[in-house]
Amino acid sequence: MQARFHAIWSEITPKLQEALLPYIGNDDFSAMLTTEQIESIKQISGFDDHALALALLPLAAACSIAPISHFYVGAIARGESGNLYFGANMEFTGVPLQQTVHAEQSAITHAWLRGEKKLISITVNYSPCGHCRQFMNELNSGTQLEVYLPDRPRLTLADYLPEAFGPRDLTDTPLLLDTVNHGYQLATNDSLVQAALDATNSSHAPYSQSHSGIALQDAQGKIYTGRYAENAAFNPSLPPLQSALIFMNMVNGNCQSIKRAVLVEGANSQLSQWNATKSTLSVLGCTELERHTF
Numbered sequence: 195m196q197a198r199f200h201a202i203w204s205e206i207t208p209k210l211q212e213a214l215l216p217y218i219g220n221d222d223f224s225a226m227l228t229t230e231q232i233e234s235i236k237q238i239s240g241f242d243d244h245a246l247a248l249a250l251l252p253l254a255a256a257c258s259i260a261p262i263s264h265f266y267v268g269a270i271a272r273g274e275s276g277n278l279y280f281g282a283n284m285e286f287t288g289v290p291l292q293q294t295v296h297a298e299q300s301a302i303t304h305a306w307l308r309g310e311k312k313l314i315s316i317t318v319n320y321s322p323c324g325h326c327r328q329f330m331n332e333l334n335s336g337t338q339l340e341v342y343l344p345d346r347p348r349l350t351l352a353d354y355l356p357e358a359f360g361p362r363d364l365t366d367t368p369l370l371l372d373t374v375n376h377g378y379q380l381a382t383n384d385s386l387v388q389a390a391l392d393a394t395n396s397s398h399a400p401y402s403q404s405h406s407g408i409a410l411q412d413a414q415g416k417i418y419t420g421r422y423a424e425n426a427a428f429n430p431s432l433p434p435l436q437s438a439l440i441f442m443n444m445v446n447g448n449c450q451s452i453k454r455a456v457l458v459e460g461a462n463s464q465l466s467q468w469n470a471t472k473s474t475l476s477v478l479g480c481t482e483l484e485r486h487t488f
């Protein structure tokens with residue numbers, strides 16, 4: 195079992211421990227559960243879907259990296275496929291707080307990067323902050339997304355975000371998690387550049403059209419990609435680097451072992467991720483960073 199789960203494991207009931215052990219007991223557990231795995235867990239533990247998502251929250255929160263707040267937030271996103279995706283907050287010392295990742299953003303981005311096309315619900319251990327309510331309103335699930343908290347009734351995003359402003363108030367644009375391919379091309383034989391380009395082509399930037407993606411390579415040669423997720427209210431937008439760091443953290447990668455990073459964006463885009471990406475990567479100890487433009 196990964197070290198991050200050791201402290202919390204004793205707080206899980208024995209029946210649920212038995213049900214979860216075949217998955218969470220593995221060192222290569224990737225912070226998600228498939229529908230088949232969930233069925234088996236429900237059968238052994240006797241938990242229903244709702245109780246299981248709530249019971250997984252302490253394990254999701256154990257993935258949190260919060261050196262500033264020491265406030266550990268976990269989230270579980272349920273996709274329309276039936277799969278469950280963990281998410282946790284991430285904070286970075288040495289850069290502005292704007293670089294912070296919230297647990298809901300983490301779970302949603304995790305699901306998106308794994309190819310989930312729509313989310314049904316999100317379960318969180320604390321009430322979602324205003325920033326996350328706005329971030330969630332960018333999803334193609336809209337305000338019908340179900341939001342669950344411990345000891346609260348089932349509510350939807352519409353309850354948490356009344357009089358909502360969102361993408362539907364603007365132009366007729368793709369929504370977050372809609373399948374897109376922007377079709378940008380770069381002549382390259384470099385697998386890291388190609389991975390960053392692929393991420394760019396799946397990114398969400400309907401307001402600025404400044405699509406971007408990133409690919410990170412760690413000391414073991416593993417590649418992690420991230421896509422820009424723009425928001426109708428602009429500020430809750432999630433940069434491509436944060437997206438990649440979310441995935442890296444979820445699969446238990448070490449965000450301080452990035453050896454090389456490639457950012458892809460448009461040469462003439464209105465926005466650039468370059469300077470912010472450079473500053474956050476440098477505090478994470480990565481100095482080999484390239485910008486490739488289309």
Ligand SMILES: [Zn+2]
Pocket residue numbers: 296297298322323324325326327
């Ligand atoms: Zn939040």
